[in-house]
Amino acid sequence: MSEMKKIKNLKEFSTSADRFEGANLLCPGCAHSIIVREVLNATNDDLVLAASTGCLEVCTAVYPYTSWDASWIHIGFENSSTAISGAEAMYKALKTKGRLKQPDRNPKFVAFGGDGASYDIGFQWISGCMERNHDMMYVVLDNEVYANTGGQRSSSTPIGASATTTPAGSISYGETRNKKDMMGIMAAHNIPYAAQVAPNKWKDMVKKIQKGFATEGAVFINAVSPCTTEWKFDPKDTMMLADLATDSLVFPLYEIIDGHELNITYRPKNVVPVEEYLAAQGRFKHLFKDEYKYLIKEWQERVDANWAYLNRREEARV
Amino acid sequence: MAFDKMELRDIEVWDGNFAAAQALRQCQVDVVSAYPITPSTPIVEGYAKFKADNYVEGEFVMVESEHAAMSGCIGAAAAGGRVATATSSQGLALMAETLYQASGMRLPIVLNIVNRALAAPLNVNGDHSDMYMARDSGWIQFDAYCPQEAYDLNFIAFKVSEDHDVRIPAIVNQDGFMTSHTAQGVKTMDDDTAYGFVGEYKPMNDMLDFEYPVTHGVQTEEDWHFEHKARQHNDMMTIVPDKIDAAFAEFEKLTGRKYNQIEEYSMEDADVAVVCMGTSVETAREVALEMREKGIKAGVVGIRVFRPFPFAKIAEVLKDVKAVAALDRSAPGGTAGALFNEIAGALFNTDSKMLLSGYIYGLGGRDLTKKHLVDLYTELQANADAGKVLTKQQQFIGVRGPKLAYL
Numbered sequence: 001m002s003e004m005k006k007i008k009n010l011k012e013f014s015t016s017a018d019r020f021e022g023a024n025l026l027c028p029g030c031a032h033s034i035i036v037r038e039v040l041n042a043t044n045d046d047l048v049l050a051a052s053t054g055c056l057e058v059c060t061a062v063y064p065y066t067s068w069d070a071s072w073i074h075i076g077f078e079n080s081s082t083a084i085s086g087a088e089a090m091y092k093a094l095k096t097k098g099r100l101k102q103p104d105r106n107p108k109f110v111a112f113g114g115d116g117a118s119y120d121i122g123f124q125w126i127s128g129c130m131e132r133n134h135d136m137m138y139v140v141l142d143n144e145v146y147a148n149t150g151g152q153r154s155s156s157t158p159i160g161a162s163a164t165t166t167p168a169g170s171i172s173y174g175e176t177r178n179k180k181d182m183m184g185i186m187a188a189h190n191i192p193y194a195a196q197v198a199p200n201k202w203k204d205m206v207k208k209i210q211k212g213f214a215t216e217g218a219v220f221i222n223a224v225s226p227c228t229t230e231w232k233f234d235p236k237d238t239m240m241l242a243d244l245a246t247d248s249l250v251f252p253l254y255e256i257i258d259g260h261e262l263n264i265t266y267r268p269k270n271v272v273p274v275e276e277y278l279a280a281q282g283r284f285k286h287l288f289k290d291e292y293k294y295l296i297k298e299w300q301e302r303v304d305a306n307w308a309y310l311n312r313r314e315e316a317r318v
Numbered sequence: 319m320a321f322d323k324m325e326l327r328d329i330e331v332w333d334g335n336f337a338a339a340q341a342l343r344q345c346q347v348d349v350v351s352a353y354p355i356t357p358s359t360p361i362v363e364g365y366a367k368f369k370a371d372n373y374v375e376g377e378f379v380m381v382e383s384e385h386a387a388m389s390g391c392i393g394a395a396a397a398g399g400r401v402a403t404a405t406s407s408q409g410l411a412l413m414a415e416t417l418y419q420a421s422g423m424r425l426p427i428v429l430n431i432v433n434r435a436l437a438a439p440l441n442v443n444g445d446h447s448d449m450y451m452a453r454d455s456g457w458i459q460f461d462a463y464c465p466q467e468a469y470d471l472n473f474i475a476f477k478v479s480e481d482h483d484v485r486i487p488a489i490v491n492q493d494g495f496m497t498s499h500t501a502q503g504v505k506t507m508d509d510d511t512a513y514g515f516v517g518e519y520k521p522m523n524d525m526l527d528f529e530y531p532v533t534h535g536v537q538t539e540e541d542w543h544f545e546h547k548a549r550q551h552n553d554m555m556t557i558v559p560d561k562i563d564a565a566f567a568e569f570e571k572l573t574g575r576k577y578n579q580i581e582e583y584s585m586e587d588a589d590v591a592v593v594c595m596g597t598s599v600e601t602a603r604e605v606a607l608e609m610r611e612k613g614i615k616a617g618v619v620g621i622r623v624f625r626p627f628p629f630a631k632i633a634e635v636l637k638d639v640k641a642v643a644a645l646d647r648s649a650p651g652g653t654a655g656a657l658f659n660e661i662a663g664a665l666f667n668t669d670s671k672m673l674l675s676g677y678i679y680g681l682g683g684r685d686l687t688k689k690h691l692v693d694l695y696t697e698l699q700a701n702a703d704a705g706k707v708l709t710k711q712q713q714f715i716g717v718r719g720p721k722l723a724y725l
Contacts, residue, residue, distance in 0.1 A: 091397060
């Protein structure tokens with residue numbers, strides 16, 4: 001195992017050598033680029049990266065330019081996980097055969113995908129990679145919507161969000177299904193490490209990413225990525241939205257080791273009402289009409305129940 | 319742990335699947351990423367057993383679908399090493415998206431397709447509908463007519479595909495069951511000779527060279543997409559044919575076995591000829607000999623390289639033939655068969671007076687019998703004598719019910 005990078009403060013972190021350049025086409029205020037930099041900057045080791053088709057991909061590798069100063073591959077919408085598993089298999093093969101050009105290196109294999117690419121179309125591919133336990137990390141940039149194609153619902157879109165394929169209207173409150181529990185499903189593959197992270201809690205994130213890099217085997221990371229365009233908030237408020245997501249416990253931060261050992265890694269001192277999280281986003285605006293206020297109450301109950309569930313699992317160690 | 323070499327007899331009795339698996343072993347493929355499907359399954363099973371018995375050192379990744387199989391191959395090839403897989407029919411259809419991605423990204427990969435009909439109705443037997451489905455995918459396509467050729471063409475496929483002037487993935491086709499499951503004598507190479515022919519893999523733009531990071535699979539729109547695709551086609555048309563000929567020549571020098579982009583059989587003075595692919599080529603050759611005994615100057619042209627299609631060679635060999643039949647083993651779906659169209663294209667705008675008729679045959683593994691071919695040659699001779707095609711241009715042979723003819 002290689003030595004882990006020491007990161008003591010945010011300044012040190014933000015001035016790390018970038019292997020993901022600021023020269024990209026992502027929206028101002030997009031959390032994707034923040035998360036990607038936080039993941040990449042967590043290590044000094046060489047990186048082999050993949051991205052699924054989506055915002056991150058179309059905004060960072062437009063020929064003849066690239067924003068990536070590390071080896072990077074994009075194939076399609078559903079298969080960044082398998083692309084990186086193939087690269088990892090080649091690394092193992094060439095290591096066995098003594099044909100690596102730089103045999104002393106300790107590369108990390110990381111694939112990124114949005115929630116559409118991960119919860120929906122690439123679900124089977126990720127499941128395959130996790131089940132085969134490749135030495136790789138899969139990171140979901142979870143903005144709960146098909147943002148690249150203009151805001152269609154995915155199976156990560158939560159109840160009550162207005163998306164272009166589940167729009168709020170005179171007789172509709174938008175999405176009717178609750179968000180898929182991807183963390184639970186991935187942990188059920190009994191992979192060595194799964195964690196939920198948020199860009200505002202960067203120390204927690206770095207710790208988890210470094211833990212993931214130190215893990216031999218498949219690692220799944222779900223990162224909340226507030227989307228200024230589709231969640232409809234001011235681009236300057238990205239971190240405020242991430243704070244509301246973690247502190248309302250809508251996005252609780254926790255990890256699951258070996259499929260069963262659940263640890264809550266962040267307990268907000270002051271838990272914010274879910275209503276505040278919803279109120280900060282245009283996609284939930286219609287919920288504040290009288291006839292839909294019951295949904296806000298249900299939202300709070302669901303978040304409370306999930307938090308209680310996570311606490312019970314942490315305590316039970318099962 | 320070093321891997322073990324395998325002692326082979328000069329001639330082994332192998333079916334097409336095992337012959338292909340042995341070729342993959344001897345090429346010391348670095349990553350095989352695969353998913354089982356009838357009738358190609360024994361290729362990956364054979365490879366898995368070689369791995370289990372320490373005859374191969376590379377990684378064998380058994381993925382959860384054919385789409386993932388080719389996705390894994392693409393990732394592995396971009397990482398920088400020798401890569402192969404195998405599939406059939408529905409598996410190839412599921413892979414379709416990634417076929418275009420592999421060729422567009424200019425990654426050398428060898429794909430064995432054990433040809434099988436495409437559903438519906440579901441059918442496990444051999445026809446060429448999967449081969450035809452991949453024909454515009456930008457892959458080089460070889461066609462084997464028997465287990466020996468399934469073995470030999472794998473080496474040639476790696477050699478051509480991995481050439482730094484080519485870097486285009488290659489398919490080796492063989493007929494489902496008729497070749498894949500029919501054991502025949504196969505002349506072998508010893509392990510060192512075989513590996514010596516393909517040589518050590520030479521990486522290019524490899525993701526595992528950390529001193530030179532590369533970006534694979536970029537976005538291009540109307541500004542650059544066309545140039546990329548045009549260059550890919552240009553290389554197929556201008557570079558690949560010579561590279562294939564060079565590989566064929568080197569292989570002949572090594573083994574004495576000679577391959578050609580089109581395989582001519584008794585074509586020197588032929589009045590009538592059949593153009594076909596797969597196991598039908600061997601049947602047609604037998605019948606052509608018998609027709610000659612009856613006084614009909616019959617010949618056979620087998621397509622060995624389906625992509626890039628050998629237009630000039632087809633035009634040359636057929637130019638003085640009076641009547642030609644294009645045999646297509648795939649449902650044409652509302653047009654002429656692919657070979658009919660390719661041959662017509664090759665001879666159009668030439669001085670040739672060749673008469674061309676198309677035959678759809680053998681779908682879903684239906685036999686093409688010698689009797690069918692005797693009738694077919696007889697029909698061609700009648701066309702030649704009359705100086706015109708006496709039947710409809712497209713006919714179905716071997717299908718029950720009233721005779722089907724179109725165009």
